[in-house]
Amino acid sequence: MIEEKFDAIVVGAGMxxxxxxxxxxxNGLNVLQLERGEYPGSKNVQGAIMYANxxxxxxxxxxxxxxxxxxxxxxxxxxxxxxxxxxxxYRSDDFNEVKPNRYTIIRAQFDKWFSRKVREAGxxxxxxxxxxxxxxxxxxxxVGVRTDRAGGPIFADVVxxxxxxxxxxxxxxxxxxxxxxxxxxxxxxEMHFLPEEVIEQRFGVKGDEGCVIEAVGTISRSMAGxxxxxxxxxxxxxxxxxxxxxxxxxxxxxxxxxDAFKNHPSIRPLIAGSEVKEYAAHLIPEGGHKAIPxxxxxxxxxxxxxxxxxxxxxxxxxxxxMTSGRIAAEAIVGVKRRNNPMTRxxxxxxxxxxxxxxxxxxxxxxxxxxxxxxxxxSNFFTTYPRLISLAAQNLMRVDGTPKIEKEKATTRAxxxxxxxxxxxxDAVRLALAWR
Amino acid sequence: MTIAxxxxxxxxxxxxxxxxxxxxxxxxxxxxxxxxxxxxxxLTHICPAKCxxxxxxxxxEITADGCMECGTCRILCESNGEIEWNYPRGGFGVLFKFG
Numbered sequence: 001m002i003e004e005k006f007d008a009i010v011v012g013a014g015m016x017x018x019x020x021x022x023x024x025x026x027n028g029l030n031v032l033q034l035e036r037g038e039y040p041g042s043k044n045v046q047g048a049i050m051y052a053n054x055x056x057x058x059x060x061x062x063x064x065x066x067x068x069x070x071x072x073x074x075x076x077x078x079x080x081x082x083x084x085x086x087x088x089x090y091r092s093d094d095f096n097e098v099k100p101n102r103y104t105i106i107r108a109q110f111d112k113w114f115s116r117k118v119r120e121a122g123x124x125x126x127x128x129x130x131x132x133x134x135x136x137x138x139x140x141x142x143v144g145v146r147t148d149r150a151g152g153p154i155f156a157d158v159v160x161x162x163x164x165x166x167x168x169x170x171x172x173x174x175x176x177x178x179x180x181x182x183x184x185x186x187x188x189x190e191m192h193f194l195p196e197e198v199i200e201q202r203f204g205v206k207g208d209e210g211c212v213i214e215a216v217g218t219i220s221r222s223m224a225g226x227x228x229x230x231x232x233x234x235x236x237x238x239x240x241x242x243x244x245x246x247x248x249x250x251x252x253x254x255x256x257x258x259d260a261f262k263n264h265p266s267i268r269p270l271i272a273g274s275e276v277k278e279y280a281a282h283l284i285p286e287g288g289h290k291a292i293p294x295x296x297x298x299x300x301x302x303x304x305x306x307x308x309x310x311x312x313x314x315x316x317x318x319x320x321x322m323t324s325g326r327i328a329a330e331a332i333v334g335v336k337r338r339n340n341p342m343t344r345x346x347x348x349x350x351x352x353x354x355x356x357x358x359x360x361x362x363x364x365x366x367x368x369x370x371x372x373x374x375x376x377x378s379n380f381f382t383t384y385p386r387l388i389s390l391a392a393q394n395l396m397r398v399d400g401t402p403k404i405e406k407e408k409a410t411t412r413a414x415x416x417x418x419x420x421x422x423x424x425x426d427a428v429r430l431a432l433a434w435r
Numbered sequence: 436m437t438i439a440x441x442x443x444x445x446x447x448x449x450x451x452x453x454x455x456x457x458x459x460x461x462x463x464x465x466x467x468x469x470x471x472x473x474x475x476x477x478l479t480h481i482c483p484a485k486c487x488x489x490x491x492x493x494x495x496e497i498t499a500d501g502c503m504e505c506g507t508c509r510i511l512c513e514s515n516g517e518i519e520w521n522y523p524r525g526g527f528g529v530l531f532k533f534g
Contacts, residue, residue, distance in 0.1 A: 254481060
């Protein structure tokens with residue numbers, strides 16, 4: 001099919017793959033990018049919030065033509081039980097800045113734009129091509145790939161594995177282990193279309209302003225999970241995700257959870273009358289620092305979700321993907337400029353650079369959170385949300401009960417359900433994992 | 436047409452999606468078995484596209500046409516050999532319009 005040898009082959013046209021291909025092609029490398037979807041983005045699913053700073057480091061003037069939906073001026077975090085939500089809202093006019101910090105995006109559209117930039121930078125992008133196998137030489141160095149297209153292998157000095165959370169190539173080649181059920185979440189999402197002005201009225205935003213709601217509580221039915229609602233220009237991305245291990249243990253159906261979330265009295269009015277145009281499912285890496293695999297070897301590097309680079313605590317995924325793709329590309333460009341071979345030893349620079357970036361520093365900070373949340377999900381996602389709702393309602397109902405008695409009843413409710421020791425121990429463990 | 440947001444069946448949800456099915460070449464197969472493991476049985480509930488169903492002999496069968504390629508079943512059942520998982524051929528399978 002393709003006879004020439006490339007400087008680099010990038011497998012996948014998601015955030016990390018596009019970032020890597022763009023940086024390498026911009027620096028004059030001969031890059032081939034392979035994508036199994038009909039078009040870039042057709043296999044990709046994200047919430048989706050895009051962080052401007054990480055994209056600016058790759059394409060500084062992206063705001064000129066990237067398909068952006070709304071820039072975020074308000075974030076709500078809701079703790080929910082069956083009939084209520086207790087929320088923290090942060091809204092600031094400071095977010096109405098010349099160069100906003102966070103945007104909602106629609107990935108299929110965004111990825112097409114990003115891929116166009118990659119092609120303009122000089123890379124060859126080949127869609128509808130599934131990479132089936134890595135090709136290695138006698139010394140076990142990765143030297144290319146085989147695809148499901150006719151013809152022989154395609155060769156390159158280095159292969160960038162940007163194959164996503166469920167990447168088959170790296171796991172089958174033994175470069176990394178398959179994610180464990182407790183280190184990935186399954187999320188389902190729907191796209192709800194509503195007229196622009198309806199969205200603006202319901203969320204109190206105007207123009208390009210947007211709002212995010214993220215929700216925890218009984219919506220995940222004692223599993224470790226999160227619900228979300230993101231406003232786009234004329235649609236709402238709405239979804240819910242829980243750990244795969246929890247789904248397997250409870251046998252809850254994700255679509256049942258999603259429908260219950262949509263029917264929650266706090267959510268239902270926000271999407272009333274909407275037209276659903278897509279239903280998507282995707283895995284999200286949740287293992288954090290402890291789940292990061294070997295990141296490089298002879299003739300290969302792994303980036304993005306395939307490398308489990310996702311900050312589940314702050315729901316930051318695509319920015320870690322973009323950044324790891326950029327850093328891997330910069331490392332490869334550096335090795336190439338020195339005319340050095342793409343060996344394990346020379347590619348170590350990728351890990352060093354990534355370790356010094358916010359990507360690994362942030363993941364290291366929360367290294368104990370996944371285990372804590374996983375082993376404690378029924379308390380964090382059901383018991384406490386119910387207690388918080390009870391406390392708030394007790395405080396707000398005015399019924400002639402003296403306030404001191406209301407306070408005592410609230411304290412008693414917490415102690416009855418979790419015990420003094422349980423409360424202190426949960427607080428200490430949470431504080432330690434957060435530190 | 437506006438579809439009520441409540442009580443959608445999975446089939447109706449999947450109907451919104453765009454697929455290019457590769458006839459006769461399902462990308463996921465269930466290995467023949469006498470009785471399914473707990474994980475394989477769980478897929479009949481937790482597969483988001485409801486691809487897995489129990490037949491009347493209590494065995495798990497798959498119809499992969501509505502698959503969204505999330506990989507949940509692979510995580511749970513590939514390592515013990517109960518299912519065989521591959522990506523569809525290039526261009527085939529689910530094609531997200533929004534993602």
